[in-house]
Amino acid sequence: MPRNARYNPLALVASAVALPALWLPTFVARPSRVMPIGEPVGLWQAPLAPAGWALAVLWALIAVAALLPTARGRAPLLGLLTAVLTGLLTAGVGWGSLRLHGDDPMIRIGLAGGGWLMLASCGLVWLAVRAEAGRWLWLPALAGLLAWVSVPYGGLGMVAEYRISPESYHDALLQHLRLVAAALPLTLALGLPLGIAAYRWQAAEAPVLAVAGFLQTLPSVALYGLLLPLLSLQGKTWTLSGLGAACVLIPLAVWLLCRFGPVGRWLAAALAVSGTLALLPLLGVALHNLLEYARPWQDTLHWHQPLAEHGLRGLGVAPAVTVLTLYGLLPVVVQTHLGLRAVPAAAREAARGMGMRPMEVFRLVELPLALPYLVEGLRGSLLLLVGLASLAVLVNGGGLGYYLMRGVEQAVLDMVLLGAVSVAALALAVDALLRGLVQWLTPEGVRP
Numbered sequence: 001m002p003r004n005a006r007y008n009p010l011a012l013v014a015s016a017v018a019l020p021a022l023w024l025p026t027f028v029a030r031p032s033r034v035m036p037i038g039e040p041v042g043l044w045q046a047p048l049a050p051a052g053w054a055l056a057v058l059w060a061l062i063a064v065a066a067l068l069p070t071a072r073g074r075a076p077l078l079g080l081l082t083a084v085l086t087g088l089l090t091a092g093v094g095w096g097s098l099r100l101h102g103d104d105p106m107i108r109i110g111l112a113g114g115g116w117l118m119l120a121s122c123g124l125v126w127l128a129v130r131a132e133a134g135r136w137l138w139l140p141a142l143a144g145l146l147a148w149v150s151v152p153y154g155g156l157g158m159v160a161e162y163r164i165s166p167e168s169y170h171d172a173l174l175q176h177l178r179l180v181a182a183a184l185p186l187t188l189a190l191g192l193p194l195g196i197a198a199y200r201w202q203a204a205e206a207p208v209l210a211v212a213g214f215l216q217t218l219p220s221v222a223l224y225g226l227l228l229p230l231l232s233l234q235g236k237t238w239t240l241s242g243l244g245a246a247c248v249l250i251p252l253a254v255w256l257l258c259r260f261g262p263v264g265r266w267l268a269a270a271l272a273v274s275g276t277l278a279l280l281p282l283l284g285v286a287l288h289n290l291l292e293y294a295r296p297w298q299d300t301l302h303w304h305q306p307l308a309e310h311g312l313r314g315l316g317v318a319p320a321v322t323v324l325t326l327y328g329l330l331p332v333v334v335q336t337h338l339g340l341r342a343v344p345a346a347a348r349e350a351a352r353g354m355g356m357r358p359m360e361v362f363r364l365v366e367l368p369l370a371l372p373y374l375v376e377g378l379r380g381s382l383l384l385l386v387g388l389a390s391l392a393v394l395v396n397g398g399g400l401g402y403y404l405m406r407g408v409e410q411a412v413l414d415m416v417l418l419g420a421v422s423v424a425a426l427a428l429a430v431d432a433l434l435r436g437l438v439q440w441l442t443p444e445g446v447r448p
Contacts (some may be wrong), residue, residue: 010124010127022042029108033108038110045391058088065078078136079132079139082122086122091150102153109155176386179288181287199336215326227236232313238307253271288317320395324388327385333376339373351364
């Protein structure tokens, strides 16, 4: 949004959505965890009426503030009103659910359509404040944090679902993080060289970008199904000693093929890609196990046993990390390619004029200038990994997807919401952290 805009359209849209939502049911009270239908509760009913009036006034004030003609007056007022709104909504969800829950241990309280629309509108107002002046975002962030740590949320159905077995939730969360942490280094190790190759060699640009884009079009469930027999066969027939021999022979064969002209180089590239894909699942399992057990692994290696004994199977961690790695490639490859292309030619010429060698130009000039793009690629890839790790449960990989699948199977809405909200919160935290890093790395003169 232009800084000199005469009004804030995002804040107006948020108010236009939120004001009618005040008359929709805000909470729903279900008799038990397995009942999908419950009694709707609106803001204007007896226990919640004061909160309804306060929210109505707040949304009206936000609409008025959005119409102020100058950004200098709008930004601080919107920041202050958004802080009050965030604190009120965060506290209202906790206190409202607690009041409606009462002493009945079986009842489950959840948000209804009006409540979700209110939270979505609050998110739009956050975007409106960031568009006006991001420096005011600390106000609503602080208000939301203070309300969150000071208000009990025991009345919410999601919290009640968590309290049934907090150990299971913590295990699922840690497994989700382990899957992402195991796939991310492999994604960067593959994506960065591929993006550099697409920039350096014109012949490689189209194939690399096309393959990275094609991987995004494959349905993840279909890719899991394709990998299941392949990884099962590989785990049964390969051993660590055979894999070590392949790691020596394949690079040697690639080096020899590169000496036989263009056809040999294409064959060498195909062999290198095939060898990397064959090695990828075992590397993923090794990284995951290192994160899970955090103990020396040398004593657990058996060089002449099948790789299945080391975790390389058609189900489990191996297909989960492999699929995550392949899906996370596109943002890293594309942003690396774009970042290097965006380096001004004058900067390269100046570096060459100073006597820098090609590798020094890349390391000291091109890479630092492309760094914001690289972090942007990391952000996009990490967001994909956080979301797609939910599907690892389909191949017995664990993670927060367990709550999504079991909740749907058992028709327990609170279990579904517990998994979905946790994944969304992880994604939002990653996005905010890496966006801030991109902003910090971008030179001040070219910041948007």
